[in-house]
Amino acid sequence: INDYKIAFESRQASVLGRREVLTGKAKFGIFGDGKEVPQVAMAKAFKNGDWRSGYYRDQTFAFATGISTIKQFFAQLYANPTDGADPFSGGRQMNCHFATKSINEDGSWNDLTQIKNCSSDISPTGGQMARLVGLAYASKLFRNNKELDYLKNFSVNGNEVAFGTIGNASTSEGVFFEAINAAGVLQIPMAISIWDDAYGISVPAKYQTTKEDISEVLKGFQRDAKQPGYEIFKVKGWDYPALCEVYEKAIAVCREEHVPVLIHVTELTQPQGHSTSGSHERYKSKDRLAWENEHDCILKMREWMLDSAVASEEEILEIEKNAKIFVRNAQKEAWNEFLDSIKPEQKKVVDLINGMVKHQPELAKIAAQLAATADAQRREVFTSARKAIRLSTKFPSAERDELLKWYKAQEVLNQERYNSKLHTDGKESPDQIEIINPVYDDQSKMVDGREVLNACFNENFARDQRLVAFGEDLGNIGDVNQGFAGLQAKYGELRITDTGIREMTIMGQGIGLAMRGLKPIAEIQYLDYLIFALNVLSDDLASLSYRTKGIQKAP
Known part of the structure; x- marks a missing residue:
């Protein structure tokens, strides 16, 4: 029942998130609708110390594992740079780009064995695969090199699994095949899940993948009694009991034996299309759209719960009603907190410009426009301030000096908000290493x-x-x-x-x-x-x- 609740809440977050973009509150959105049920199943096998290297469809997994809350999901959608609002990127990445805190403010490491770890997502399709190999290879080194046993904050005997996710179309990328082959050679605990909805944006699988089936292509990687390789699983994305069974079995093999596993999750859907940039009705046939409606993974899970007497219709309706309220409240809270961080700046600039009006009446229009802007963004606040400063160049005054002082102070704050941490600092930074200059004398040898x-x-x-x-x-x-x-x-x-x-x-x-x-x-x-x-x-x-x-x- 809790898994259904998480899946349904995630779907509501996708629906509401898309609406927020289309109404102009956010600039772009990409969501994990249609992938909810396999992700709650995968989350059951994800333990403290494990790592994720996935892509931007994994919001349900993030909710199920506690990596993200729905409020944080919306804060990232709004690009809120306020400390703690978007703990994954500080408002710097688009939505569904998750990360967990590996290091502290002083640059020292957290205890990575005590948290569910998520390496920072990137947008290029397939880009997560290269890093995934290294995350999994580390477990092999921690298990087999006993000289590393002292690193208690990083591994528990190499038991950690590196979970990867990728869309079916992105398996066409060269880095996917390179990573799959490398993991098979290295025999590392890498578990790659392929979310297969038969499309890559508007392009169907027949143009993407030989045989239109990536697990068929990769059958030669299956291990046997004579040679190591992969354990390959194939499961329908709407079959909740089968998904739970497959993930439990696959991850146990991966964790205990250090054998890479591939879980090909088929018959998934994408109810809202690829992203907020367009609608899938443009390129999918009526028959395909009808099939997707019938095979929506949440709808199928709902049917299974009723048929298996896991929950009654009344109980499910109550879950769904509460989920809609919960998600809506989380969205409102995230939006209001985002605006609340800007409103004092908006008011300050309006007041400062109004103070300059006695010297320059034409500035009143700028102040009035900013004051009348509902849900003003920081860009609009700073545009108004810059315009007033520019237009008042020939009209020096104490009020103008005060606006200029405020603007320069805000530039310092914006440096921290938007441009800081280009490089890692702290006590382990290379900047802290003492430089020891080489010393030569007449007796020094010439060597290659x-x-x-x-x-x-x-x-x-x-x-x-x-x-x-x-x-x-x-x-x-x-x-x-x-x-x-x-x-x-x-x-x-x-x-x-x-x-x-x-x-x-x-x-x-x-x-x-x-x-x-x-x-x-x-x-x-x-x-x-x-x-x-x-x-x-x-x-x-x-x-x-x-x-x-x-x-x-x-x-």
């Missing part, structure tokens, strides 16, 4: 640069057990340029490791490991090869501190 690097790597690997290095030709031969020569033999294959030719997931492996408290060295042989991973570096790593307002890092 690779020897300097090799000696440096050797000293650091001996000093810090968190260090791991991986890349193409890095392990056995010690890198094509010999920077790691002899180090795999000294420190073991777990710490100095060869990889396949897969630049995107080499970078992602590094990001995920770093987010879990390790110190990865992700090596790409040549600059030309690095370009293949540029999307991962720019879209994910470079923006991590900024887009989470400093609550996550990947050093």
Whole structure:
């Protein structure tokens, strides 16, 4: 009954969220309607210490796990930068982009074993897959390298599963196949769920996927008695009992045996279409729309509850009525708090401009327009202030000076609201490292640069057990340029490791490991090869501190 309540509340949040965008209160919205039931089933298997690396359809999962409240969901939709309103991004990301707090204000780590962890979402489709490999690979290192046992705040014997989610159309991305292959080779606890509603925006599966079925394409990855691989599951997205059973079984295998699993969730729908940018009635046939209405996962769960006598019609109606009230109240509270953070600024600017009217009567119109603006946004407040300052340039006065002073003070506040945390600061910041200059004398030897690097790597690997290095030709031969020569033999294959030719997931492996408290060295042989991973570096790593307002890092 509680799962149905969460699913129904999430659907109401989607419906109301879309309405808020279309009425102009928010700029853009993308929602998880039609994916609610599989997400509550998945949430049942998600434990403290586990990690999520998903995409922007996972709001129900966030509600079910406690990662987000519905009020926080709406605060992010409104881009509220007030501290605590949008705890995932501080108003910097669009809705359904979640994150949990990995680090404290001073840059120190939280105890990640005691929370349900969510790596910060990004918008590029498939972009979550590279990072997912690293999040899962960390569990393998924590389980198999006993020298890491002292890191009690990061893992409990490597029991953590990295949950990934992706839409069926995004499985066409190269990074998806690269990540799937890497996880199969590495044999890591990665559980990837594919939400399959048979479309990618307006483009149906026949243009997206061979055989129109990604799990059919990936059958060769299924493990058998002779060779490791994946456990692959296929389940209908509206079948609540089957979903619960599949997730319980799949995640148990993943967690206990460190075997990657793939759960292909089919026959899902998208009741409101792709996003607030358009309607799916434009590109879906009447038959398809009728089928989607009949197979809506919430409707199917409702039917199952009645048929199984889990709840009566009256009980379900009461749940639905209360859910609508609850979501509406959460939305109103989020909206009012957003406006309340701006109203004092609006009033202040109106008063300051009105104070200037005695010197310049034409400014009265600016003040009157701002005062009459219902639900004024901060942009409108600052536009009015700037306009008054500009038009009064030739009319100096104490009142103008006061407006200018207020404006400059607000610029400082806006720097913190919108432009802070470009880089991670705090006690573990690179800025805090003491610089030790090299010392040379007449007796200093001339050596190759690779020897300097090799000696440096050797000293650091001996000093810090968190260090791991991986890349193409890095392990056995010690890198094509010999920077790691002899180090795999000294420190073991777990710490100095060869990889396949897969630049995107080499970078992602590094990001995920770093987010879990390790110190990865992700090596790409040549600059030309690095370009293949540029999307991962720019879209994910470079923006991590900024887009989470400093609550996550990947050093």
